[in-house]
Amino acid sequence: MAPQAQSPVVAGDSGPWRLVGPWYRWARPGLPEDGRLSAPAIQKFAGNDFITDFLARPQHSLRYDPVVDVVQTQDLVKVPGATLRSLLLALNAQGQVAKPGDVAAGLYRPRVAPGSLRKLYQPAHDRHYLVTCSLHCDAPGFPRVKRDQVCQAGFVVRRRRSVVPAGITASDIEAQTAPVRKLEADLMDLRTLDAAVSDPQSSAELKLNTQARQNALAAQAGQPSWSALVQHTLNTLAAQRQALQQWYEQHQITVAVDGWFPVLVNGKPSTTFGQWKALSAAEQQHDITSGEHTYPLYPLVPDPRETSHDAAGRTMYHGLVPTGGLQHDTQARARFDDQATYEIRCFVRQHHACPGRAGKAPDCHGPLVWSRPTEPFRVAAPFDVLGSANRPITIKMPDLRELAAQAALRPKGRLSPVRFVQPQHLSPKIDDGKPIENEVGGEAICSFSIPLITIIALFVLNLFLPIVVFVFNLWFLLVFRFCIPPSVQAAAGLDAALAVTPPGIDLDAEFSVKVNGLDVLVKPDELKNALTKDNGAMELRVQKDTGMDEVPVLDALGNNALGAIDQSLQDAAARQPDAQGHLPEVPPVGEPLVYEEPVTPVWTLRGATA
Template identity: 50%
Template sequence: MVSAAQAHPWKLVGPWYRWERAALPSSGRQSAPALQKFAGGEFIADFLAQPQRSLKFDPQVDVVSHIGLLPAGVGAGQLKDKLSALFLSQLKTENGKTREVPIKPTDVTAAILKNIYRSRLVPSTLRKLYLPLHDRHYLVVCELHCDVPGFPSVARNEVCQAGFVVRRRQRVVPAHKANQAAALAQAVRVIEAELAELQELAPLRDDLAMKRKAAIAALKQLGQFEAVLAKLEQQRAEAEATMQAFFQQAGIGVRIEGWYPRCQDGKPSKTLGRWQLAEEAAAEGALAGDEHVFPLFPLVPDPREAGHDAAGRTIYYGVVPADALQYEPDGRKRFDDVATYQIQCFVRRHKPGLAKHVGEAKYCCCERVWSAPTEPYRLAASFDSLGCANRPITIKMPDLRELAAQVAARPRGKLSPVRIIQPQQLKPKVSDTSVSGGSLEGAAICFFSIPLITIVALFVLHIFLPIVVLIFQLWFLLLLRFCIPPRIQFGGALDAKLAAQPPSMDFDADFSVAMSNLPAGDVDFDLNGQVLDAAALNARLKTHLIKRMAEDGQLPEAKIALDAFSNNALVPLNQSYEDAKNQPQDPEQAPAGSDFAAGLEYEPRREPEWVLQGGRG
């Protein structure tokens, strides 16, 4: 350790296990604080125990993706497919501005086929951080050293304060250069889209995946794959160089802004503030030191663990804020999913003889040492589908029989805790099963049960999902609904045989199954030695299902009419009854769903490549 009296220069860098060469001083001097990703609510305790053990950043999921346009490469006949029409666009230039215009199948003509593009999700290099509601958490981690030969650690007691600031990055583009800059950026994106198509880097797959794989396999067989890939890489490098040269010539740069709380009653506001440059904040009467600071905490290892990753080192960590109840005066949130941010850490060197500051220490006069900024990042939106998929949610619908029993056992109103106050009532008039009108009536207070609201809401979802899909031709929305079939135990010989048939089987036309190999004694069917064709199967299923429905619904068999149902409708209905009959009664024994933790990959553990005598560096 080096004392403060020697006044060695300090370096605040990334943790040694994230250096290019672990713990090698020459590798760590230019490193920046690291962002580490975690899952689960106990991530801080896990980090303190094993600092290296954090989740890997996925090159497809943990980056911001943009919509890249690729030549559609389709003919007029293929454009009539309703699903593909949603992803087709035409580039139009009007008044010097190029914009993307969606194309409907009915609008396609031979003249515009050459200018049609389809959209493609293309990952970029910009880091993407998910939110706590996505069950993803992030820490910024840094390490303090003396910038002298050997790169020794600084004693923790020499630090007066440690913290970090979150700053916003904004590209400043002159108005008269905006169109040209957008065109150059679009050229780069088109090439990146082609690269993603070739490398299959897009995080979301579509139905053309197998065709793309076949095309890539053909290129590899011809020995052209690497050549095509190298050509695209060269084109992207040239396009990026052209864009950067234009940015430099046009004076297009990056504006780095800090968050400065608004002054209220002589104190910084906890809710209102503004993104500003330090010079602008000072001009408005604020001090540069008034920038909002988040705390960094020392990573103190257990002294009994000699092999701990922080043993003999001065490491600090802080929780990366993904949301904050802070707003600009016009109502915009401090953090959103549009802006790009970066983090910069700092420590203050304690002056001997002065009392140490606690907390933010805004007016501390001790020397402040800054780190390099972290990699830029952007926050995910709250409704991000990839983020929401990280945190499974189970909603159990109310049991109607249980509700009926509860209603019968309680006084009216006891099960309706949701009070809705209506200054005016909008009352629909329902005739048969349709709405025939409505009326505006006076004030009322209504009480509802939460299960009632849930049942109606799910019913409305089932009604409107196909309507929305049909009206707007959004067929891909159906892929966002995934049902896990229950664990099936077949109780009858016929059920077992039907389950063995492929899903594409047409039970009305080509179904024929021999029952001679089935065990005798099937109570319902007595099929030993028989052969069922489609007509015989239909008769057996109707008889069998009428008995089941009558028993389950306490209905007379004469009231159940299944004459209009074909085999293709009766077979799934029969299997559904069999599934329900064999399901476990205890909810704890219900079939398990997908394993949401199966895809978690952790960073590999590293050992230091360079160690000082008696310690880790």
């Protein structure tokens, strides 16, 4: 897209100011030439006490993961000879769920393609973000500006929109972005194999077999080693992204920036309703008194006795990055959603030479200093799978024996705190097990106990899960339900073979695995027969796990679909109760917390000279 503007400055009594990123996020920590053009940093944290941790150690934040913390798209791979039921999810060339008429044109399967656009998760995902910046005087030595010279500090969140000239069609853009998306998916496949080798829970056989798979892929690509193949893919992807950027610039595909302006209600800005307004290049650095919604920046003031503090001798600010809220436009469209792209710009106001206004904030109309925009980002959806896995929730179902003992307590209704007030009472009538026609009743008040609502809700979920999976052929959804099913096992040799099968391998092709030191060649037909015809072992496990009345017929599913479901059922079946009847520990959920490496400055500030 269009290149970002240079960092704005304003002339003060001691020279121009620059609002830049914190020193520990510069390319070379502390060197003025790297800091002058840096942008404020968005730092990631976990836990409810992240503010306390940040104030003590500002640079101690979570490291961004190249797969988890970016927006993921899907790359479509054509599968020759596939049927509607042979894939986990059969798609057509447009990425839509395939129908019978799409089979002749060919079916596709999706692959995860992590991009380069940053993704910020919700507080409900146990992820929080702070924007941090520092204020300097643009003079030799890049000294800090004294904090008492600043009248006001804050930031704005703006929306970025792509402006496509007439004549550039969606197919033109797809033709340019498809090679990038394919390389991103290829790199994800390589990272998946690396994760299987480095996972401490992987068995020795799985690690050995995965390494063999890596060596075969490197040889197939003409690379001397696995690391060379990964680096070659990274270099090719970087070059392809650069070529895409050049294509954008050549065809004048630019970025427009919008600001959020609250609607005035009785002369005051509304905290709920507002609208996006386009900002010109000059308006992007306008005075905030124009009405654009702002968020506060807070000074980071360390204990003066802590001379080694990251903010010691520096003028730094921080603010909480919003990733949601109740703000909507007048058409009820949320201000923040998972489809729009955003950026942050920080600002500080310099004290005016004239005396300030007593009791006012800000107390003067001094000039503003704007930072460069932060890296663009999107906000994760509330139901994001990767994000919601970071906040595990345990719901203990009621014990029926305890409920039966408590049911005799009086007075009736004391244990039913959830009250429904019904202006019209809708009460069904059942005759011979079938609902019959009924009339709408009058007013009624019904009270329920929370345990009763919980039992019925879980029952309805378990009742409709197999129906939805069966009717819409969404068998892969069973992977997202991890239960301990009855012990119904498939052939021991097959289970062992699939257990040491590396991720990303094509189960519709012959593959060799190593079980207990012995090479095993698994043929597609043998795998299919073992999964579906070996005494119905696979079907029985699916039936027992989902509670279906009849044994499902899975003959039409392909090996890649059957293998993923079978491995998920194996993971659950392996966690059977021990001899004392105790359940094993549940597998870990979410992403591990990995922090940034501590940074030591190569250049130290000495006092404030501006």
